[in-house]
Amino acid sequence: MSTAPPSLPRPEAEPAAGSPPVEPLRRLDRRMIWVDAVQMVISLIPTFVAVVIFDVEPRPSVIWPAAIVAVIGFLTAGHDLFRWLKTRYRVTGHRVERHSGFLVRSTLSVPRDRIRSVDTTANLKQRLAGLRVVTIGTGQNASTGEGMIELNAVSKATAAELRRVLLADRLGAEAGQEAPPDDGRETLIAGLKRHWLLYNMFNIWAFVTAMFVIWSAYWLLNNVGVDLNKIVLDLVDWEALGPGWTIAIATAAVALVGAAGLTMGFVSEFWNFRLTRVRTERGTTLRTSNGLLKTREVNRDDHRLRGVHIAEPLFWRWIGAADTAVISTGLAKAGLGSEPASTILPRCPVGEARRVAAAVLDDGDLPFEAPLRAHPRAALRRRVVWAVNTSLALTGLLLWFGLTMEPLPDWLWLAGVATLPVTVSLAVVAYRSLGHAIVGRYLVTRCGLLTRSTDALQRRAVIGWKLRQSLLQRRLGLITVIATTAAGYGRYRAPDMDVRTGLAFADEAVPGMLSPFLRKNTD
Helix, strand or coil, rough: CCEECHHHHECCCCCCCCCCCCCCEEEECHHHHHHHHHHHHHHCCHHHHHHHCCCCCHHHHHHHHHHHHHHHHHHHHCCCHHHHCCEEECCCCCEEEEECCCCEEEEEEEHHHHHCCEEEEEEEEHCCCCCEEEEEECCHHHHCCHHHHHHHEEEHHHHHHHHHHHCCCCCHHCCCCCCCCCCCCEEEEEEEEEHHHHCCCCCCCHHHHHHHHHHHHHHHHHHCCCHHHHHHHHHCCHEEEEEEEHHHHHHHHHHHHHHHHHHHHHHHCCCEEEEEEEEECCEEEEEEEEECCEEEHHHHHHEEEEEEEEEEEEEHHHCCCECCCCCEEECCCCCCCCEEECEEEEEEEEHHHHHHHHHCCCCCCCCCCCCCCCHHHHHHHHHHHHHHHHHHHHHHHHHHHHHHHHCCCHHHHHHHHCCCHHHEEEEEEEEHEEEEEEECEEHHHHHHCEEEEEEEEEEEEEEEEEECCCCCHHHHHEEEEEEEEEECCEEEEEEEEEHHHHHHHHHCCCCCCHHHHHHHHHH
């Protein structure tokens, strides 16, 4: 049975002190109580089938996991019951409030004009029950007492109504106008393409995923009397193959299992992915929606957009893979689920990331297409010095281990020497990642080793500059220029620039901000 959405009030002046509240406190949806209980019952079905149908002996290894699942499910359901009893929320014309707590009562209240985002998520059990988790974000500025309000869980209709009303333009709301619904004028910027799967089906987490899948399969098969370990040992004569082939085959098998797990995870998370620009009577919003078993929808106000961030991981750079995120004010960095709220694309070809970035910025400047200015050779020398020092320190450490620890060979220090070509190569890669430019209304910086990050930030979004020089930088005539902003990560840097070039870059990006400082030093 669905619950009718609340009739939310329009923004209005805050009531005078001492006046009774206009809007009543509301409960979360009662269906949240039995959802976890049903999940617990379903999770116990494999054990029940193994013992009753397959006549598996109820050994401790079979009973204890089921008992743990039952206890956790019972405690979770009880927790949800108390949470339902003691959680209330209210949307007034001026504020959003949530009252919660049993032994310790807490009240979280945020002004409606401080709301930055209203995001909805739902895992499989919540979708089947018609529930949604609504997260109302205000920028997560804990130092000022603000945070995010999470309503877990409300009905699907209530979630839609909350999103519609709370994302209304603040100026229109203050004028007493009713918040309009999305009028359907959507512009599709990007949709999921099947070949993106190749960029997401393998990384270092594949081995962690494989270990979890293999352990789970071993436990489930062991419950029904199947010895997975014996099956694997009987496949081939492992002793005849030798340790080399055994390790190679085991590594390949684990990698394939991990790749299959990541593939299923990617399909589950980004199924029916859409990035659209939704136009309403009061502005535009960037909206991503995706998910198969767990759905997620994130809305980002275009008025708060300050730029785009494209990251290229080192080990995926050779196939041109990139991650894409927006630089926006008041947007949570932690995000919901496995991806930050600023992420607007799954990992995909860098050409597609640049196309989407141009469509998102939508102002004709094309900052990611412009050539970047290289940094001086002194920046390469600085990185080579660090690379050599790192290899020398590792060599000295291994030499000390070889001389003081009896089982270790005396030639162990040669392994440290062997790292020198690797560290120097990485120093060259890090230097080639450096670059900067000013393109129309944007300043563009690029740097990074393990992840090469290219950031296009609106010049008007820069609120200050930080200039930093280490001792080695001072001797080489280098400086690190950092643009500070209220958006995204807060700081975007261009490391190891020539001093004159760096100061000129900052002064050109935001004219007048550094001029008094430069004149003072010139005098």
